[in-house]
Amino acid sequence: MSDFSFDRLRRFPDVEADNLFAVDASDRLILDEAAGALAEAGAGEVVVLEDRYGALTLGAAALHAVRGIRVHQDVLSGESALVRNAIDAGLSDTYRSLDVGEELLANARVVLVQLPRSLAALDEIADAIRRYAAPDVVVIAGGRIKHMTSAMNEVLGRHFAQVHVSPARQKSRVIKAASPIPSAVQSAVSIWPQSVVHGDLGLTVCAHGAAFAGATIDIGTRYLLEYLDRMKPDARSAIDLGCGTGVLAAALARSRPTLRVTATDQSAAAVASARATMAANSLGDRVTVLRDDALQSQPDASAELIMLNPPFHIGSSVHAGIALKLFEDAGRVLQQGGELWTVWNTHLGYRPALTRLVGPTRQIGRNAKFTVTVSTGR
Incomplete structure (x- = not known):
């Protein structure tokens, strides 16, 4: 059993200050809402996107015994913070970091996402999941309510037939998406960049x-x-x-x-x-x-x-x-x-x-x- 506590997570080498935090209520809500899906997922079937400093990745590994987690973080300081936090928790062997693409998402059945601020970023993420993940993939995407908009539901709805919004908890909310729209209907080729x-x-x-x-x-x-x-x-x-x-x-x-x-x-x-x-x-x-x-x-x-x-x-x-x-x-x-x-x-x-x-x-x-x-x- 690893020595894991959300309270021990650090932002370093990103900027650290009294009003900047390595974890918040949305991380905990995403993990709680994903608990059932994580329990059913096999090794290598869980992907984490935009984990800020490791709360989702290490929480899934420590609290739900998930292994073979594939991770993508856009920001390098967040990726470095995850490395340090994983070492501290004894969980370095539970994940690997990859670029966005087929290797990251192929046959993924559970995808945890900290919602990005940009709708364009969410659209590119959702499109990649739709194209590469397993047909029964479930996406659990969350964030702080003050940073979420209904347009996020619309973006996910362009790529998934099922989009549901969770009740709020501690000023956070989760959007669940499933049933990726097949390439016969959506473009099989990415529009990005x-x-x-x-x-x-x-x-x-x-x-x-x-x-x-x-x-x-x-x-x-x-x-x-x-x-x-x-x-x-x-x-x-x-x-x-x-x-x-x-x-x-x-x-x-x-x-x-x-x-x-x-x-x-x-x-x-x-x-x-x-x-x-x-x-x-x-x-x-x-x-x-x-x-x-x-x-x-x-x-x-x-x-x-x-x-x-x-x-x-x-x-x-x-x-x-x-x-x-x-x-x-x-x-x-x-x-x-x-x-x-x-x-x-x-x-x-x-x-x-x-x-x-x-x-x-x-x-x-x-x-x-x-x-x-x-x-x-x-």
Whole structure:
């Protein structure tokens, strides 16, 4: 019997704070609603999607004796937290992590899902389950009521003939889906990633469902693009930190053919999207796309130029911690005299933090919503 307690689960290496939690009531509700299905499932027939820090995976293993669990987490810090929490609970041999696809979902009979914020992400997940899982698969997807909408039922209803909503408990709710709609009725081919041609920029942007802003270009990124030609003109290499779909990396690589560009993001969907964006713009041999938690894989004082449009959400919580983590790592990786170009919502007031964590920071531009700064490495 493993030494398992929900209370021992940690978010590390993700941001930790008093108001940020590794487990909540929706995790417990999903596991309770799935108890009967988990009891009947055989080894290797359970899949967990978007488990934040391991509560679903380790709860299924410890409380329901499930083995051979297949797991996909979009966020790398969550995947790393699951590894650490599994070691602590003595459950490392109960699961394996995989990318979204046939290997993850083939013949799955029970799928547990923490509902993603994005309807597009849910649509891609549901489509993959429909195409690859067993015909008798049961999907138990849950979340906090304040983050759920009726549109989630409609998305699941596009892929499953049966969709039922559970009664609420502790401000959480579960949606159960079953009877996947066969490919004879639904498309057998995934529509993901989707792509949009942005003629004004001369770029094709590709996006998987969980990628921020989808195949559009968010207004912060558009504003930072206005300063592309001013970003350390003598740089021989550059990093697009938190690259999303890879717009900044693609635009910079196209404008400077001799520059070596690396694009990093901790989201698996973002990395897959950025690689597709590079391929669509014939930049696959000029831009290296990596899945990384901030810049952990990059050596100290190794970057001449870093571009950053930082998120201000951690999951569903508005929190400055993720931006500060990115600033700190950028400061570590930036060479003396190197430049970090950042765009941020003006009301967030990041300039003092950038000066403290990176180096002298000056404002380069400001519009009605955003500020662009350049920080020089110490």
